[in-house]
Amino acid sequence: MSGIYIHIPFCKQACHYCDFHFSTSLRKKDELINALCQELELRKDEFQNSSVETIYFGGGTPSLLTNEELEFIIDSVYKNYKVSDTPEITLEANPDDLSKDRIIELSKSSINRLSIGIQSFFEADLKLMNRAHNANEAKECLSVATRHFDNISLDLIYGIPGSSNAQWLENIEMALSFNVPHISSYALTVEPKTALASFIKKGIINNVDDEQAHEQFHLLKAKLEASGFVHYELSNFGKEGYFSKNNSAYWQGKSYLGIGPSAHSFNGKQRGWNVSNNSKYIKAIQQNELPIEIETLTKTDQYNEYVMTGLRTIWGVSFDKVESDFSSAFKDYLIEHSKIFINQQLLYIDDGHLRVTRKGQFLCDGIASELFKIN
Ligand code: SF4
Numbered sequence: 569m570s571g572i573y574i575h576i577p578f579c580k581q582a583c584h585y586c587d588f589h590f591s592t593s594l595r596k597k598d599e600l601i602n603a604l605c606q607e608l609e610l611r612k613d614e615f616q617n618s619s620v621e622t623i624y625f626g627g628g629t630p631s632l633l634t635n636e637e638l639e640f641i642i643d644s645v646y647k648n649y650k651v652s653d654t655p656e657i658t659l660e661a662n663p664d665d666l667s668k669d670r671i672i673e674l675s676k677s678s679i680n681r682l683s684i685g686i687q688s689f690f691e692a693d694l695k696l697m698n699r700a701h702n703a704n705e706a707k708e709c710l711s712v713a714t715r716h717f718d719n720i721s722l723d724l725i726y727g728i729p730g731s732s733n734a735q736w737l738e739n740i741e742m743a744l745s746f747n748v749p750h751i752s753s754y755a756l757t758v759e760p761k762t763a764l765a766s767f768i769k770k771g772i773i774n775n776v777d778d779e780q781a782h783e784q785f786h787l788l789k790a791k792l793e794a795s796g797f798v799h800y801e802l803s804n805f806g807k808e809g810y811f812s813k814n815n816s817a818y819w820q821g822k823s824y825l826g827i828g829p830s831a832h833s834f835n836g837k838q839r840g841w842n843v844s845n846n847s848k849y850i851k852a853i854q855q856n857e858l859p860i861e862i863e864t865l866t867k868t869d870q871y872n873e874y875v876m877t878g879l880r881t882i883w884g885v886s887f888d889k890v891e892s893d894f895s896s897a898f899k900d901y902l903i904e905h906s907k908i909f910i911n912q913q914l915l916y917i918d919d920g921h922l923r924v925t926r927k928g929q930f931l932c933d934g935i936a937s938e939l940f941k942i943n
Pocket of ligand 1: 578581628
Protein backbone atom coordinates (compact mmCIF):
# COMPACT_ATOMS: atom_id res chain seq x y z
CA MET A 569 0.00 0.00 0.00
CA SER A 570 1.17 3.52 -0.73
CA GLY A 571 0.04 7.02 0.02
CA ILE A 572 0.43 10.38 -1.65
CA TYR A 573 0.77 13.52 0.46
CA ILE A 574 0.21 16.81 -1.38
CA HIS A 575 1.40 19.98 0.33
CA ILE A 576 -0.58 23.16 -0.34
CA PRO A 577 1.74 25.94 0.87
CA PHE A 578 -0.70 28.82 1.34
CA CYS A 579 -2.41 30.28 4.40
CA LYS A 580 -4.60 33.36 4.96
CA GLN A 581 -2.47 34.47 7.88
CA ALA A 582 0.36 33.13 10.03
CA CYS A 583 -0.69 31.37 13.23
CA HIS A 584 1.65 32.52 15.98
CA TYR A 585 2.93 29.03 16.84
CA CYS A 586 3.42 27.69 13.33
CA ASP A 587 6.73 26.77 11.72
CA PHE A 588 5.35 24.86 8.72
CA HIS A 589 6.13 25.98 5.22
CA PHE A 590 3.50 28.33 3.75
CA SER A 591 3.09 31.70 2.08
CA THR A 592 0.32 34.22 2.76
CA SER A 593 0.49 35.40 -0.86
CA LEU A 594 -1.60 33.41 -3.31
CA ARG A 595 0.01 35.07 -6.32
CA LYS A 596 1.69 31.86 -7.47
CA LYS A 597 -1.27 29.59 -6.82
CA ASP A 598 -1.94 28.64 -10.48
CA GLU A 599 1.73 27.99 -11.23
CA LEU A 600 2.02 25.95 -8.06
CA ILE A 601 -0.98 23.77 -8.92
CA ASN A 602 0.47 23.07 -12.37
CA ALA A 603 3.83 22.24 -10.78
CA LEU A 604 2.17 19.79 -8.34
CA CYS A 605 0.58 17.97 -11.29
CA GLN A 606 3.89 17.98 -13.14
CA GLU A 607 5.70 16.56 -10.12
CA LEU A 608 3.07 13.81 -9.91
CA GLU A 609 3.85 12.94 -13.51
CA LEU A 610 7.64 13.16 -13.09
CA ARG A 611 7.54 10.73 -10.16
CA LYS A 612 5.02 8.21 -11.42
CA ASP A 613 7.63 5.45 -11.79
CA GLU A 614 8.30 5.50 -8.03
CA PHE A 615 4.96 3.74 -7.41
CA GLN A 616 4.97 1.31 -10.34
CA ASN A 617 4.31 -1.77 -8.25
CA SER A 618 1.85 -0.60 -5.68
CA SER A 619 -1.53 1.00 -5.65
CA VAL A 620 -2.32 4.30 -4.00
CA GLU A 621 -4.69 3.82 -1.08
CA THR A 622 -4.60 7.28 0.42
CA ILE A 623 -4.35 10.81 -0.92
CA TYR A 624 -3.84 13.51 1.69
CA PHE A 625 -4.02 17.28 1.08
CA GLY A 626 -2.05 18.91 3.90
CA GLY A 627 -0.50 22.29 4.42
CA GLY A 628 -0.62 25.15 4.72
CA THR A 629 -4.35 25.41 4.16
CA PRO A 630 -5.56 23.13 1.37
CA SER A 631 -9.14 24.41 1.77
CA LEU A 632 -7.95 27.66 0.14
CA LEU A 633 -8.03 25.76 -3.16
CA THR A 634 -11.35 25.58 -5.00
CA ASN A 635 -13.02 22.24 -5.62
CA GLU A 636 -12.06 22.47 -9.29
CA GLU A 637 -8.42 22.98 -8.36
CA LEU A 638 -8.48 20.04 -5.94
CA GLU A 639 -10.19 17.80 -8.52
CA PHE A 640 -7.64 18.86 -11.13
CA ILE A 641 -4.85 17.57 -8.85
CA ILE A 642 -6.76 14.39 -7.96
CA ASP A 643 -7.30 13.72 -11.70
CA SER A 644 -3.57 13.99 -12.15
CA VAL A 645 -3.05 11.32 -9.46
CA TYR A 646 -5.48 9.01 -11.28
CA LYS A 647 -3.81 9.70 -14.65
CA ASN A 648 -0.35 8.77 -13.41
CA TYR A 649 -0.85 6.14 -10.68
CA LYS A 650 -2.82 3.00 -10.03
CA VAL A 651 -5.35 4.06 -7.38
CA SER A 652 -7.28 1.53 -5.29
CA ASP A 653 -11.08 1.30 -5.69
CA THR A 654 -11.80 3.00 -2.37
CA PRO A 655 -9.00 5.42 -1.54
CA GLU A 656 -9.15 7.57 1.55
CA ILE A 657 -8.92 11.17 0.27
CA THR A 658 -8.42 13.68 3.09
CA LEU A 659 -8.59 17.45 2.94
CA GLU A 660 -7.18 19.51 5.78
CA ALA A 661 -9.58 22.44 6.08
CA ASN A 662 -9.96 25.51 8.25
CA PRO A 663 -13.39 26.52 9.61
CA ASP A 664 -13.34 29.94 7.94
CA ASP A 665 -13.21 28.22 4.52
CA LEU A 666 -16.03 25.79 5.32
CA SER A 667 -19.24 27.67 4.56
CA LYS A 668 -22.39 25.58 4.22
CA ASP A 669 -22.25 25.77 0.40
CA ARG A 670 -18.58 24.82 0.34
CA ILE A 671 -19.16 21.79 2.57
CA ILE A 672 -22.03 20.59 0.37
CA GLU A 673 -19.89 21.11 -2.72
CA LEU A 674 -17.01 19.18 -1.12
CA SER A 675 -19.31 16.32 -0.11
CA LYS A 676 -20.09 15.81 -3.81
CA SER A 677 -16.39 15.70 -4.77
CA SER A 678 -13.93 12.79 -4.49
CA ILE A 679 -12.82 14.02 -1.06
CA ASN A 680 -14.24 11.63 1.53
CA ARG A 681 -12.54 12.74 4.74
CA LEU A 682 -12.19 16.18 6.33
CA SER A 683 -9.56 17.06 8.91
CA ILE A 684 -10.74 20.35 10.41
CA GLY A 685 -8.33 22.67 12.23
CA ILE A 686 -10.56 23.75 15.12
CA GLN A 687 -7.77 24.02 17.78
CA SER A 688 -10.09 25.58 20.40
CA PHE A 689 -13.69 26.71 20.84
CA PHE A 690 -12.59 29.66 22.99
CA GLU A 691 -12.21 33.08 21.41
CA ALA A 692 -9.27 34.04 23.67
CA ASP A 693 -7.29 30.91 22.67
CA LEU A 694 -7.95 31.50 18.97
CA LYS A 695 -6.81 35.11 19.27
CA LEU A 696 -3.68 34.15 21.21
CA MET A 697 -2.78 31.69 18.44
CA ASN A 698 -3.81 34.14 15.68
CA ARG A 699 -6.13 31.64 14.01
CA ALA A 700 -8.11 32.99 11.06
CA HIS A 701 -11.46 31.69 12.37
CA ASN A 702 -13.57 32.50 15.42
CA ALA A 703 -15.35 30.23 17.89
CA ASN A 704 -18.74 30.55 16.14
CA GLU A 705 -17.28 29.54 12.79
CA ALA A 706 -15.72 26.50 14.48
CA LYS A 707 -19.09 25.36 15.83
CA GLU A 708 -21.10 26.21 12.73
CA CYS A 709 -18.82 24.43 10.31
CA LEU A 710 -18.84 21.29 12.46
CA SER A 711 -22.61 21.19 12.72
CA VAL A 712 -22.92 21.40 8.91
CA ALA A 713 -19.92 19.16 8.12
CA THR A 714 -21.21 16.31 10.29
CA ARG A 715 -24.48 16.31 8.29
CA HIS A 716 -22.62 15.85 4.99
CA PHE A 717 -19.50 13.85 5.88
CA ASP A 718 -19.27 10.62 7.82
CA ASN A 719 -15.48 10.63 8.18
CA ILE A 720 -14.36 13.78 10.02
CA SER A 721 -11.38 14.48 12.21
CA LEU A 722 -10.92 17.64 14.22
CA ASP A 723 -7.73 19.07 15.70
CA LEU A 724 -7.49 20.51 19.19
CA ILE A 725 -4.49 22.10 20.91
CA TYR A 726 -3.87 21.74 24.64
CA GLY A 727 -1.42 23.44 26.96
CA ILE A 728 -2.38 26.92 25.72
CA PRO A 729 -1.11 29.59 28.17
CA GLY A 730 -4.02 30.96 30.19
CA SER A 731 -6.34 28.06 29.37
CA SER A 732 -7.34 26.24 32.58
CA ASN A 733 -8.06 22.53 32.92
CA ALA A 734 -11.77 23.41 33.29
CA GLN A 735 -11.70 25.26 29.96
CA TRP A 736 -9.85 22.38 28.36
CA LEU A 737 -12.56 19.99 29.54
CA GLU A 738 -15.18 22.32 28.04
CA ASN A 739 -13.27 22.20 24.75
CA ILE A 740 -13.30 18.40 24.80
CA GLU A 741 -17.02 18.28 25.71
CA MET A 742 -17.80 20.67 22.88
CA ALA A 743 -15.82 18.54 20.41
CA LEU A 744 -17.62 15.40 21.60
CA SER A 745 -21.02 17.06 21.20
CA PHE A 746 -20.53 17.02 17.41
CA ASN A 747 -20.09 13.26 17.43
CA VAL A 748 -17.05 13.20 15.12
CA PRO A 749 -15.32 9.80 14.84
CA HIS A 750 -11.72 11.08 15.06
CA ILE A 751 -9.85 13.68 17.11
CA SER A 752 -6.19 14.68 16.81
CA SER A 753 -4.77 16.68 19.67
CA TYR A 754 -1.33 18.20 20.12
CA ALA A 755 0.42 20.07 22.88
CA LEU A 756 1.21 23.66 21.99
CA THR A 757 4.93 23.73 21.36
CA VAL A 758 7.08 26.82 21.17
CA GLU A 759 9.14 26.54 18.01
CA PRO A 760 12.14 28.83 17.63
CA LYS A 761 11.68 31.91 15.43
CA THR A 762 7.88 31.89 15.69
CA ALA A 763 5.82 34.88 16.84
CA LEU A 764 4.82 32.82 19.89
CA ALA A 765 8.48 32.35 20.91
CA SER A 766 9.07 36.07 20.54
CA PHE A 767 5.95 37.04 22.59
CA ILE A 768 7.02 34.66 25.36
CA LYS A 769 10.54 36.07 25.33
CA LYS A 770 9.17 39.62 25.63
CA GLY A 771 6.83 38.58 28.46
CA ILE A 772 3.69 39.41 26.41
CA ILE A 773 2.47 35.81 26.72
CA ASN A 774 3.21 33.38 29.54
CA ASN A 775 5.37 30.43 28.65
CA VAL A 776 3.70 27.06 28.16
CA ASP A 777 3.49 25.07 31.36
CA ASP A 778 4.66 21.48 30.74
CA GLU A 779 3.00 20.20 33.87
CA GLN A 780 -0.34 21.63 32.84
CA ALA A 781 0.06 20.23 29.32
CA HIS A 782 0.74 16.84 30.91
CA GLU A 783 -2.44 17.10 33.03
CA GLN A 784 -4.50 18.17 30.03
CA PHE A 785 -3.16 15.24 28.00
CA HIS A 786 -4.44 12.84 30.67
CA LEU A 787 -7.80 14.64 30.92
CA LEU A 788 -8.15 14.27 27.16
CA LYS A 789 -7.20 10.62 27.17
CA ALA A 790 -9.61 9.72 30.00
CA LYS A 791 -12.50 11.66 28.48
CA LEU A 792 -12.09 10.34 24.94
CA GLU A 793 -11.52 6.72 26.00
CA ALA A 794 -14.67 6.92 28.16
CA SER A 795 -16.50 8.11 25.03
CA GLY A 796 -15.48 5.08 22.94
CA PHE A 797 -12.38 6.43 21.22
CA VAL A 798 -9.28 4.28 20.85
CA HIS A 799 -6.05 6.10 21.66
CA TYR A 800 -4.19 4.56 18.74
CA GLU A 801 -1.33 7.04 18.48
CA LEU A 802 0.06 9.53 20.95
CA SER A 803 -1.81 12.47 19.38
CA ASN A 804 -4.66 10.58 17.72
CA PHE A 805 -7.96 9.10 18.91
CA GLY A 806 -10.41 7.30 16.64
CA LYS A 807 -13.57 5.27 16.81
CA GLU A 808 -13.19 1.71 15.43
CA GLY A 809 -13.06 1.88 11.63
CA TYR A 810 -12.08 5.56 11.61
CA PHE A 811 -8.33 5.51 12.28
CA SER A 812 -6.55 7.69 9.71
CA LYS A 813 -5.41 5.27 6.99
CA ASN A 814 -2.91 7.81 5.71
CA ASN A 815 -1.21 8.39 9.04
CA SER A 816 -1.43 4.75 10.16
CA ALA A 817 0.47 3.72 7.02
CA TYR A 818 3.08 6.33 7.79
CA TRP A 819 3.49 5.10 11.37
CA GLN A 820 3.76 1.52 10.15
CA GLY A 821 6.67 2.40 7.87
CA LYS A 822 4.81 2.15 4.53
CA SER A 823 5.97 4.14 1.50
CA TYR A 824 4.60 7.53 0.68
CA LEU A 825 5.26 10.19 -1.89
CA GLY A 826 5.37 13.81 -0.74
CA ILE A 827 4.42 16.22 -3.52
CA GLY A 828 4.88 19.99 -3.29
CA PRO A 829 7.29 22.39 -1.58
CA SER A 830 8.67 21.08 1.75
CA ALA A 831 6.89 17.72 1.34
CA HIS A 832 8.69 14.63 2.67
CA SER A 833 8.81 11.23 0.95
CA PHE A 834 9.78 7.78 2.16
CA ASN A 835 10.31 4.56 0.20
CA GLY A 836 11.31 2.20 3.00
CA LYS A 837 15.04 2.90 2.62
CA GLN A 838 15.35 6.54 1.62
CA ARG A 839 13.84 9.73 2.87
CA GLY A 840 13.45 12.79 0.65
CA TRP A 841 12.68 16.46 1.27
CA ASN A 842 11.44 18.87 -1.36
CA VAL A 843 12.77 22.41 -1.19
CA SER A 844 10.82 24.64 1.24
CA ASN A 845 10.45 27.57 -1.14
CA ASN A 846 7.53 28.02 -3.54
CA SER A 847 9.45 29.91 -6.24
CA LYS A 848 12.42 27.54 -6.25
CA TYR A 849 10.05 24.57 -6.28
CA ILE A 850 8.05 25.87 -9.25
CA LYS A 851 11.17 26.84 -11.19
CA ALA A 852 12.83 23.43 -10.76
CA ILE A 853 9.70 21.51 -11.71
CA GLN A 854 9.19 23.70 -14.80
CA GLN A 855 12.68 22.59 -15.85
CA ASN A 856 11.70 18.95 -15.26
CA GLU A 857 13.99 18.72 -12.25
CA LEU A 858 12.99 17.36 -8.86
CA PRO A 859 13.96 19.87 -6.14
CA ILE A 860 14.57 17.07 -3.67
CA GLU A 861 17.31 16.15 -1.24
CA ILE A 862 17.60 12.45 -0.54
CA GLU A 863 19.09 10.67 2.44
CA THR A 864 19.64 6.92 2.44
CA LEU A 865 18.78 5.53 5.85
CA THR A 866 21.24 3.19 7.51
CA LYS A 867 19.98 0.14 9.40
CA THR A 868 20.47 2.13 12.58
CA ASP A 869 18.39 5.06 11.27
CA GLN A 870 15.64 2.64 10.26
CA TYR A 871 15.70 0.95 13.67
CA ASN A 872 15.57 4.34 15.46
CA GLU A 873 12.60 5.44 13.35
CA TYR A 874 10.77 2.19 13.99
CA VAL A 875 11.28 2.51 17.76
CA MET A 876 10.16 6.16 17.74
CA THR A 877 6.98 5.63 15.71
CA GLY A 878 6.20 2.19 17.19
CA LEU A 879 6.24 3.39 20.78
CA ARG A 880 3.82 6.21 19.90
CA THR A 881 1.21 3.73 18.63
CA ILE A 882 -0.97 0.98 20.10
CA TRP A 883 0.91 -1.47 17.85
CA GLY A 884 4.10 -1.00 19.85
CA VAL A 885 7.55 -2.27 18.84
CA SER A 886 7.72 -5.91 17.78
CA PHE A 887 10.81 -7.77 18.99
CA ASP A 888 10.42 -10.28 16.12
CA LYS A 889 10.35 -7.47 13.59
CA VAL A 890 13.43 -5.86 15.14
CA GLU A 891 15.23 -9.21 14.87
CA SER A 892 14.13 -9.99 11.31
CA ASP A 893 14.48 -6.47 9.83
CA PHE A 894 17.64 -5.47 11.69
CA SER A 895 19.42 -8.31 13.57
CA SER A 896 19.46 -10.18 16.86
CA ALA A 897 22.06 -7.66 18.09
CA PHE A 898 19.47 -4.85 17.68
CA LYS A 899 16.90 -6.95 19.51
CA ASP A 900 19.33 -7.62 22.38
CA TYR A 901 20.17 -3.91 22.52
CA LEU A 902 16.47 -3.02 22.75
CA ILE A 903 15.80 -5.59 25.48
CA GLU A 904 18.77 -4.39 27.51
CA HIS A 905 18.03 -0.66 27.22
CA SER A 906 14.30 -0.97 27.86
CA LYS A 907 14.84 -2.71 31.25
CA ILE A 908 15.25 0.52 33.19
CA PHE A 909 11.97 1.90 31.80
CA ILE A 910 10.17 -1.38 32.47
CA ASN A 911 11.35 -1.16 36.10
CA GLN A 912 10.02 2.41 36.29
CA GLN A 913 6.67 1.19 34.87
CA LEU A 914 7.00 3.44 31.84
CA LEU A 915 7.25 0.52 29.38
CA TYR A 916 5.90 -3.03 29.40
CA ILE A 917 6.14 -6.12 27.23
CA ASP A 918 3.01 -7.72 25.91
CA ASP A 919 2.76 -10.52 23.35
CA GLY A 920 6.30 -9.94 22.08
CA HIS A 921 5.79 -6.19 21.74
CA LEU A 922 7.28 -3.32 23.71
CA ARG A 923 4.68 -0.67 24.55
CA VAL A 924 4.38 2.41 26.73
CA THR A 925 2.27 2.31 29.89
CA ARG A 926 -0.27 5.06 30.67
CA LYS A 927 2.34 6.64 32.90
CA GLY A 928 4.96 6.55 30.14
CA GLN A 929 2.75 7.77 27.31
CA PHE A 930 3.29 11.51 27.60
CA LEU A 931 7.05 10.90 27.90
CA CYS A 932 7.29 8.43 25.05
CA ASP A 933 9.38 10.51 22.62
CA GLY A 934 12.01 11.00 25.33
CA ILE A 935 11.94 7.31 26.24
CA ALA A 936 12.28 6.32 22.57
CA SER A 937 15.35 8.50 22.18
CA GLU A 938 16.98 6.63 25.09
CA LEU A 939 16.46 3.39 23.15
CA PHE A 940 18.08 4.71 19.98
CA LYS A 941 21.29 3.22 18.73
CA ILE A 942 24.04 5.69 17.96
CA ASN A 943 25.74 3.69 15.20
S1 SF4 B 1 -3.29 27.46 9.19
FE1 SF4 B 1 -1.95 25.73 9.74
S2 SF4 B 1 -0.21 25.85 8.34
FE2 SF4 B 1 -1.29 27.83 8.22
S3 SF4 B 1 -0.20 29.13 9.68
FE3 SF4 B 1 -1.92 28.22 10.77
S4 SF4 B 1 -1.07 26.32 11.71
FE4 SF4 B 1 0.35 27.02 10.13
